[in-house]
Amino acid sequence: MDRITAGEGQRQPSAVEQGRVRYRRTQNRRSVLISVGSTLVFAVLVWLALTASPGWEQVRASFFDPQVAWESLPTVLVGLWTNIQVLAIAVVGVAVLGSLLAIARTLRGPLFTPVRILAGAYTDIFRGVPLLLVLYLVGFGIPGLDIFGRMPAQFWGAIALVLCYSAYVAEVLRAGIEAVHPSQRLAARSLGLGYAKTLRLVVMPQAVRKVTPALMNDFVSMQKDVGLISVLGAVDAIRSAQILVASSYNFTPYVVAGVLFILLSLPMIRLTDWYSARARRREQIGGTV
Amino acid sequence: MTANEPVLRVEGVVKWYGEQPVLDGIDLDVARHEVVVLIGASGSGKSTLLKTVNLLERVDDGQIFLAGDDITDPRVNADRVRARIGVVFQHYNLFPHMSVLDNVTLAGRHVLGWSRPRAEARGRELLERIGLGDRAAEYPDRLSGGQQQRVAIARALATEPELLLLDEITSALDPQLVGEVLDLVGELKAAGSTILMATHEMSFARRVADRVVFLQNGRLVEQGTPEQIFDAPQHEETRRFLARLG
Numbered sequence: 311m312d313r314i315t316a317g318e319g320q321r322q323p324s325a326v327e328q329g330r331v332r333y334r335r336t337q338n339r340r341s342v343l344i345s346v347g348s349t350l351v352f353a354v355l356v357w358l359a360l361t362a363s364p365g366w367e368q369v370r371a372s373f374f375d376p377q378v379a380w381e382s383l384p385t386v387l388v389g390l391w392t393n394i395q396v397l398a399i400a401v402v403g404v405a406v407l408g409s410l411l412a413i414a415r416t417l418r419g420p421l422f423t424p425v426r427i428l429a430g431a432y433t434d435i436f437r438g439v440p441l442l443l444v445l446y447l448v449g450f451g452i453p454g455l456d457i458f459g460r461m462p463a464q465f466w467g468a469i470a471l472v473l474c475y476s477a478y479v480a481e482v483l484r485a486g487i488e489a490v491h492p493s494q495r496l497a498a499r500s501l502g503l504g505y506a507k508t509l510r511l512v513v514m515p516q517a518v519r520k521v522t523p524a525l526m527n528d529f530v531s532m533q534k535d536v537g538l539i540s541v542l543g544a545v546d547a548i549r550s551a552q553i554l555v556a557s558s559y560n561f562t563p564y565v566v567a568g569v570l571f572i573l574l575s576l577p578m579i580r581l582t583d584w585y586s587a588r589a590r591r592r593e594q595i596g597g598t599v
Numbered sequence: 600m601t602a603n604e605p606v607l608r609v610e611g612v613v614k615w616y617g618e619q620p621v622l623d624g625i626d627l628d629v630a631r632h633e634v635v636v637l638i639g640a641s642g643s644g645k646s647t648l649l650k651t652v653n654l655l656e657r658v659d660d661g662q663i664f665l666a667g668d669d670i671t672d673p674r675v676n677a678d679r680v681r682a683r684i685g686v687v688f689q690h691y692n693l694f695p696h697m698s699v700l701d702n703v704t705l706a707g708r709h710v711l712g713w714s715r716p717r718a719e720a721r722g723r724e725l726l727e728r729i730g731l732g733d734r735a736a737e738y739p740d741r742l743s744g745g746q747q748q749r750v751a752i753a754r755a756l757a758t759e760p761e762l763l764l765l766d767e768i769t770s771a772l773d774p775q776l777v778g779e780v781l782d783l784v785g786e787l788k789a790a791g792s793t794i795l796m797a798t799h800e801m802s803f804a805r806r807v808a809d810r811v812v813f814l815q816n817g818r819l820v821e822q823g824t825p826e827q828i829f830d831a832p833q834h835e836e837t838r839r840f841l842a843r844l845g
Contacts, residue, residue, distance in 0.1 A: 323659075323660055324611070324660050324661070326660075326661075326662055326671075327659065327660040327661070330671070330672070330673050333673050333674070334673050337673070
């Protein structure tokens with residue numbers, strides 16, 4: 311922030327400016343101290359309220375047992391690896407199906423009416439149905455058809471995730487496509503680019519940029535919902551924790567799984583914050599408001 | 600504030616963008632009821648100067664006084680300072696989700712705490728004055744550029760600011776719409792507003808300005824009456840700038 315000295319030090323700030331810099335520095339230091347102080351007070355109060363509650367000792371023994379936590383960690387980690395694999399596959403599926411749906415919904419012309427209607431119905435249905443229900447229907451229903459042979463539960467879990475999240479992502483992308491100013495389409499078409507190329511080279515890149523924070527948010531949400539595949543019997547982090555809980559009557563493995571899911575989502579959450587902040591800075595050119 | 604204290608006093612204002620000085624020690628007074636016009640090439644610092652006066656940019660050195668109050672003091676409440684200054688931007692910046700009347704009454708209702716009837720009475724009076732009394736319920740995108748800019752001026756005037764800053768307010772307008780906006784500024788001058796404006800319209804500057812200020816590379820090169828600056832510029836840089844405009 312020290313812009314005065316930027317000019318190879320030949321510029322000495324006036325006494326007034328030095329005073330202002332000093333004042334701002336004191337103010338900054340004060341704000342930091344206040345924020346640290348208020349955070350500490352808040353943490354202490356929460357801690358006191360927790361430990362003073364009558365059942366705290368039992369809760370601590372059955373949810374926060376360090377011994378159990380340490381012993382359950384390897385098993386839960388192995389389970390988490392399953393979650394990560396399913397997530398990786400599902401993300402690709404969502405990207406493809408979501409984009410197709412979004413484009414289908416924005417197609418113009420009477421010929422595409424059935425496509426538009428189908429895509430619209432799809433997003434309506436899959437945004438309305440709870441993910442858990444889709445998991446049950448896909449995971450226990452489709453194998454019953456006996457078409458695909460025996461597939462692991464992870465496979466059906468990934469399919470269900472893709473079906474649900476594609477509907478959300480399609481709507482986000484559609485909002486982005488519609489937010490690209492029509493003059494951009496005109497400019498691209500006037501160069502002789504066809505409909506598809508206009509979409510691919512001009513509209514989609516701008517659309518994705520506009521809705522990146524929303525897409526990242528959906529990804530974070532998907533990272534935790536991938537834990538729901540445990541209801542199909544897939545031995546993921548949650549299922550492993552459940553097995554451990556059943557054999558020890560101690561709930562600490564659940565807490566371990568929860569912490570691992572948080573750790574898994576942290577990088578993406580930070581990345582989303584950073585990206586949004588950068589976009590905000592770019593839009594406000596040099597303002598202090 | 601004493602009778603002959605300037606409404607605005609800029610003292611040695613410096614502003615850097617990285618290594619680049621955009622304002623390099625500007626001194627400028629604007630007296631009550633005076634219209635001061637800033638001219639100069641793009642990047643000469645006109646807009647930055649207006650932004651520092653409205654506290655949209657923080658100065659890196661120097662001081663700015665509004666009616667005697669040091670508004671560059673970090674202790675002052677910037678929002679309160681801005682409420683005393685009216686600003687009109689190049690691109691109107693009307694709020695598209697509000698009717699024309701709501702645009703004009705927003706600051707009165709939410710900054711000065713006026714009741715809706717009081718703010719609307721003031722708003723309608725201003726819209727009458729700018730000749731758009733019948734468009735109060737319209738939304739901005741139904742208006743022409745010139746009309747929008749006149750509404751933006753009305754919005755800036757709604758709170759009876761001590762000083763009006765106009766930043767290239769005709770640059771985004773079609774040539775045939777420039778006249779109506781400049782005529783309105785002429786009327787404001789006749790009514791006694793204190794105005795600091797940046798413009799590329801030299802003929803208008805000549806007609807309406809009490810004083811013309813020529814900026815180049817963040818420095819105040821020359822100032823004087825329109826006759827002095829346009830007919831008998833003293834500095835080579837001023838002559839060259841005006842010659843290029845032809």
